[in-house]
Amino acid sequence: xxxxxxxxxxxxxxxxxxxxxQLVGFRIGDEEFGVDILMVQEIIRLPxxxxxxxxxxxxxxxxxxxGRVIPIIDLRQRLLINGKNPxxxxxTKRILILELDSHQTGFIVDSVSEVMKVPAAEIEPTxxxxxxxxxxxxxxxxxxxxxxxxxxxxxxxxLRPQEQKELNExxxxxxxxxxxxxxxxxxxxxL
Numbered sequence: 001x002x003x004x005x006x007x008x009x010x011x012x013x014x015x016x017x018x019x020x021x022q023l024v025g026f027r028i029g030d031e032e033f034g035v036d037i038l039m040v041q042e043i044i045r046l047p048x049x050x051x052x053x054x055x056x057x058x059x060x061x062x063x064x065x066x067g068r069v070i071p072i073i074d075l076r077q078r079l080l081i082n083g084k085n086p087x088x089x090x091x092t093k094r095i096l097i098l099e100l101d102s103h104q105t106g107f108i109v110d111s112v113s114e115v116m117k118v119p120a121a122e123i124e125p126t127x128x129x130x131x132x133x134x135x136x137x138x139x140x141x142x143x144x145x146x147x148x149x150x151x152x153x154x155x156x157x158x159l160r161p162q163e164q165k166e167l168n169e170x171x172x173x174x175x176x177x178x179x180x181x182x183x184x185x186x187x188x189x190x191l
Contacts, residue, residue: 025113
């Protein structure tokens, strides 16, 4: 083993002192996004989704995941991203189960690519043109990677407070029915 030079020790100390963000990278259409790994509870394949009557288009319905009722949001529709037909079934689609406001919510993405560590200082403000194409409040920043850009989403802003409150209530009500006989979702659970 080769002894470390003072420069490499200094670089190592600098790297250890630099705050890092660990992110989960995912794709929607041609765009690459990231979310803080601390928000991600789990990543699952696309199961059968129970629709919710009168829900907004971006809310696809609910799933029962090991006794937990979780609302499912089509992130493509919420962010108004064009591309492949969101109704297409695809083996690479995944649901990111995130903890938001102490409740779990699922977000459908086209694929999950990687887990990465990025120095927090490399997260840059949202460029003006990007803010025009995706609502700027949904974007925490942009990260320049070797040969691509990654858009860091702020999932705490993806849902408006009233929408989040209604989804939380839906999950609480749905949890009451999760352990009972399967049947239709009560019509009182519309958004």
